[in-house]
Amino acid sequence: MQSQWRTLSSSRTINGDDSILPVLIVGAGPVGLTLSALLTKLGVKCAVLEKSGSFSKHPQAHFINNRSMEVFRKLDGLAEEIQRSQPPVDFWRRFIYCTSVTGSILGSVDHMQPQDYDRVVSPVSVAHFSQYKLTRVLLKHLESLGFHVQCGEGLESLSGSKILMGHECISIDTTANSVNVTASFLKEGKYMKKDIKCGILVGTDGAGSTVRRLVGINMRGERNLQNLVSVHFLSQELGQYLMNERPGMLFFIFNTDAIGVLVAHDLMQGEFVLQMPFYPPQQKFEDFSSEVSVLAGVLFLCEILLEMCERLIYKLVGRNLADMDVIDIKPWVMHAEVVEKYLSCDSRVILAGDAAHRFPPAGGFGMNTGIQDVHNLAWKLASVVNGIAPTSILSTYEMERMPIANFNTALSLENFRAAMAVPAALGLDPTIANTVHQVINNTVGSILPSKVQRSILDGVFAIGRAQLSDFILNKNNPLGSSRLAQVRRIFEEGKSLQLQFPAEDLGFRYLRGAVVPDSDRMEEPNAPTGRQQDYVPSADPGSRLPHMSIRALSKPHSEEMVSTLDLVSGDKVEFLLIIAPVESSYRLAQAAFEVAHDFNASVKVCVMWPDGTVDAVARSKAALTPWDNYIDVVEVRQSATLKSWWDLCRMTHRGAILVRPDEHIAWRVKSRVVDDFASEMKKVFSTALGFDSI
Numbered sequence: 001m002q003s004q005w006r007t008l009s010s011s012r013t014i015n016g017d018d019s020i021l022p023v024l025i026v027g028a029g030p031v032g033l034t035l036s037a038l039l040t041k042l043g044v045k046c047a048v049l050e051k052s053g054s055f056s057k058h059p060q061a062h063f064i065n066n067r068s069m070e071v072f073r074k075l076d077g078l079a080e081e082i083q084r085s086q087p088p089v090d091f092w093r094r095f096i097y098c099t100s101v102t103g104s105i106l107g108s109v110d111h112m113q114p115q116d117y118d119r120v121v122s123p124v125s126v127a128h129f130s131q132y133k134l135t136r137v138l139l140k141h142l143e144s145l146g147f148h149v150q151c152g153e154g155l156e157s158l159s160g161s162k163i164l165m166g167h168e169c170i171s172i173d174t175t176a177n178s179v180n181v182t183a184s185f186l187k188e189g190k191y192m193k194k195d196i197k198c199g200i201l202v203g204t205d206g207a208g209s210t211v212r213r214l215v216g217i218n219m220r221g222e223r224n225l226q227n228l229v230s231v232h233f234l235s236q237e238l239g240q241y242l243m244n245e246r247p248g249m250l251f252f253i254f255n256t257d258a259i260g261v262l263v264a265h266d267l268m269q270g271e272f273v274l275q276m277p278f279y280p281p282q283q284k285f286e287d288f289s290s291e292v293s294v295l296a297g298v299l300f301l302c303e304i305l306l307e308m309c310e311r312l313i314y315k316l317v318g319r320n321l322a323d324m325d326v327i328d329i330k331p332w333v334m335h336a337e338v339v340e341k342y343l344s345c346d347s348r349v350i351l352a353g354d355a356a357h358r359f360p361p362a363g364g365f366g367m368n369t370g371i372q373d374v375h376n377l378a379w380k381l382a383s384v385v386n387g388i389a390p391t392s393i394l395s396t397y398e399m400e401r402m403p404i405a406n407f408n409t410a411l412s413l414e415n416f417r418a419a420m421a422v423p424a425a426l427g428l429d430p431t432i433a434n435t436v437h438q439v440i441n442n443t444v445g446s447i448l449p450s451k452v453q454r455s456i457l458d459g460v461f462a463i464g465r466a467q468l469s470d471f472i473l474n475k476n477n478p479l480g481s482s483r484l485a486q487v488r489r490i491f492e493e494g495k496s497l498q499l500q501f502p503a504e505d506l507g508f509r510y511l512r513g514a515v516v517p518d519s520d521r522m523e524e525p526n527a528p529t530g531r532q533q534d535y536v537p538s539a540d541p542g543s544r545l546p547h548m549s550i551r552a553l554s555k556p557h558s559e560e561m562v563s564t565l566d567l568v569s570g571d572k573v574e575f576l577l578i579i580a581p582v583e584s585s586y587r588l589a590q591a592a593f594e595v596a597h598d599f600n601a602s603v604k605v606c607v608m609w610p611d612g613t614v615d616a617v618a619r620s621k622a623a624l625t626p627w628d629n630y631i632d633v634v635e636v637r638q639s640a641t642l643k644s645w646w647d648l649c650r651m652t653h654r655g656a657i658l659v660r661p662d663e664h665i666a667w668r669v670k671s672r673v674v675d676d677f678a679s680e681m682k683k684v685f686s687t688a689l690g691f692d693s694i
Contacts, residue, residue: 020178021047021158022385024198026169027205028055030131031353031370033138035204036163037075038378040145041571044385045160049183049196051168051210053151055139058232058328059130059265059273063364065505067544068371069124070663074570076144081137082127091267092128092249095497097422097487099255099468101262102241102318106422106484107491108248111499120642121506121535122547123563128249130265131367139163158196167194172201172214174345200381202350204370207335209355215344217351221337221409225360225416227278232271232328235321239270249499252419254426256465257315270323274316278331334360336413338405342398347391352377357405362415362497365408368505373401379661380514382573383689388600393690396513400542404508407525411504414530419497425486427467427479436460494531502535504528510542514660514688516667517541539649545663546648553609553617553632561636564645567606568663574602575660575688580646580653581607581616584673586623588656591677593627599685603658605630608645610653611637658684 023039025032028050039046064072064082072079093112098105116125139149142163151165158164164183170193171182179201183194203211212219242248242264251262263273335358342351353370377397383389420430440453467473473480490496511517511524518541537546545568549561568576577592579585589605596603605627607620613634620632635645646653652671660666666688674680686692 019197021045021160021196021198023200023202023381024049024158024179024181024196025202025204026050026181026211027203027209027353027355028052028135028163028165029204029206029353030061030134030138030367031374032202032204033135033142033163034071034075034371035202035352035374035378036147037138037142037145038071038374038570039381040142040147040161041075042378042382042386042573044382047158047160048163049167049169049181050163050165051205053166055132055135057132058230058330059132059263059271061131061361061364061367062128062263062265063368063499064127064129064134065364065368065500066122066124066126066502067505067508068368069127070122070565071371071375073124073565075141078137078141079124079127082129082134083125085133085137086127086129087266087268089125089128091243091247092264094248095250095252095499096246096248097252097254097496099473100253100316100318101238101251102245103255105246106254106426106487107496108246109491109496111249116500120547121502121537123549123565126500128265130271169205169210169214172211172345172349174348179345179348199385200348200350202352202374202377202381203355204351204353204374205355207354207358209351211349212339212351212355215349217339217341217344219335219337219339219358221335221358222413223335223337224333225336226334228332228334229276229278230328230330230332231274231276231326232330233274234270234325234327235272235323236270237321237323238272238317239264239267241319243267250497252422253316254423254428254468255315256468259423259428259465260316262316334416336360336409336416338402338409342402343394347394350377350394350397356401357409359409359412360416361412362419363412363501364499365412369405369408372404375662376401376664379573380690386573388573389689390691393514396690399513400510403511407508407528408504411501411528411530414528415497418495418530421490421495422487425490426473426483428464432460432464498530498532501532503533506535506544507538508544509538509540510664513542514666514690515542515664516684516687518668518670537648539651539657539665539668541665541667543665545657545659545665548645548648549636549638550608550633551636553613553615553634565663567604567631567633568659568661569604572602573661574604575658575666575685576604576606578606578608578657578659580655581609581619582654583623584654585656586620588673588677588681589624589630590627591681592658593624593629595678595681595685599689601685601689603629607632609634610644611635658688660688 022044023046025036025046025048028048032048036046036048069079072082089112093110095109096105097107147161147163149163149165167183167185169181170184173180178197178199181196181198181201183196184191185194203209205211247267249264253260253262260274260276265271265273338357339351342356352373354366357369359366380393380397383393384391423430440456475481539546545564548564550564551561577589579589592603607630609616609632611634617632620630624630654672655668655670656673657665658667667684
């Protein structure tokens with residue numbers, strides 16, 4: 001039996017030729033760098049190509065949700081470094097709706113509740129940390145793992161642990177044994193080419209993915225939802241004011257001269273990004289490039305909003321900023337799309353992150369979904385490269401992650417609509433601007449001179465913003481009073497844009513793939529509503545393992561507590577079997593050890609003892625000998641209201657849970673372990689390792 005499974009696995013794994021790099025990653029953003037770190041810790045050689053010559057300092061994404069922070073906990077203190085380095089929570093916990101940053105407040109929403117700090121559902125809290133800063137700490141971590149950043153000229157050979165900057169993937173060709181990638185780079189003023197052979201190519205190269213284009217994968221969904229411009233600027237003066245007077249993360253600004261969203265990336269450093277709608281071709285980004293270079297972007301802001309610069313900034317902020325320094329200006333387009341497939345070229349080319357899905361930013365699901373993509377993918381790649389699983393396991397990556405991307409797309413669209421609720425209540429119908437813009441572009445307006453088109457568009461916008469005048473928007477005006485009351489109801493009923501989505505963040509579930517379902521039919525998740533829902537811990541197959549604080553019985557005098565999530569190794573591909581100290585469960589554990597060995601896989605057994613247990617190590621040792629890869633732990637119930645482990649999982653203590661290397665549950669039995677332990681374990685490991693897909 002042992003030789004049968006090992007032969008079957010090795011015959012379907014990636015070629016072991018030392019001249020072929022096992023995994024090549026294209027794109028050195030947070031998703032690509034996270035994948036490279038996860039793979040390196042799992043013993044897989046990999047390298048990264050990045051077409052840019054340097055790392056972007058534009059803040060971009062900034063909210064890291066619970067599940068992504070849990071992934072970063074696996075990277076040797078990375079989550080702790082993020083939490084130490086981020087701004088204090090009190091500086092970013094609120095969204096503020098106002099007539100200007102320093103003007104009247106229409107409403108404020110606090111997105112952090114007491115339960116967000118007590119770490120009952122997760123061992124780590126969410127974070128507010130700009131993308132370029134996350135990139136910086138990821139690079140620092142990769143350097144500790146032996147990675148080197150190579151700028152400029154290409155290397156003669158690429159054996160792994162390199163990030164090649166200024167190297168653009170320009171062609172992809174696959175053979176029976178490898179993926180052949182051609183990279184272009186600049187050497188002594190001339191573009192040169194370098195050929196790289198790899199076993200698997202992973203495209204994490206962003207929304208405009210070159211890898212996706214080269215292998216001909218299309219995207220499906222809603223395109224061109226909104227054109228926007230991001231203006232990255234610094235102002236210590238504004239940061240100090242907001243820290244003292246009205247700290248927040250997002251400022252939604254509505255007044256008669258300007259409408260925009262100010263993202264406060266770091267009040268202590270005075271770092272901000274202003275997001276504003278942009279309507280081409282009447283408003284042309286290229287028209288302003290020369291003015292940007294001359295006046296550091298100031299005139300560009302004026303052109304977009306058709307106001308003098310000082311008036312625009314004054315109206316948005318409510319005061320002049322003597323120290324304002326515009327750093328960068330970027331146009332971008334909001335989409336809601338997912339690729340038609342995640343895998344190509346016989347599963348040798350794989351997409352992850354924004355290369356696979358593009359969401360509206362509302363809710364912060366873009367980067368977080370990408371980080372969770374590669375957490376799902378890393379252990380499967382390592383299993384293939386290390387000869388534990390056949391390449392067919394890679395198909396479960398698409399089975400599992402594509403439904404999550406589709407769900408998060410729908411949720412992000414709901415969030416985007418929720419963000420429009422407040423301006424709609426104020427008399428600004430968000431659809432009118434886009435409708436007028438489409439009419440101008442697609443009908444008779446298109447034959448009008450560009451200046452006339454722009455005047456029409458500007459006039460419509462001015463009429464819309466007039467709804468925000470003090471004459472209308474005050475409690476003495478019946479219309480304004482009614483609108484302000486409607487805005488208050490939106491906040492009170494939780495119908496405005498939310499920051500956290502615990503049910504979706506921690507409660508997402510894989511319904512098919514490398515999981516053994518309880519029954520033939522698994523319930524599909526309810527359609528997203530955009531409303532915040534609490535996370536309910538679950539041990540259903542495909543769910544993330546619930547968190548509970550535990551203590552190792554091998555250290556009877558230690559008060560050190562860890563999470564159940566910490567029982568899953570981040571340094572090797574290893575499954576975790578959680579059982580109670582019951583005779584039948586010990587026999588199941590013996591069978592799991594034997595079957596995992598036959599599959600060339602590793603499994604660790606956790607014996608979960610009830611709260612109050614002091615010393616029970618000898619019993620497990622006697623029951624599990626000769627196997628020694630096990631740990632006895634005891635529940636730590638810090639409050640009488642907290643449930644026991646098995647109650648939390650909605651199981652009895654006679655059940656068992658098998659957890660995958662990505663902390664998702666591969667299999668469980670709720671109340672009684674089956675009689676034929678070996679047959680059950682063979683079925684479970686066959687499914688979890690992808691042999692069922694052969």
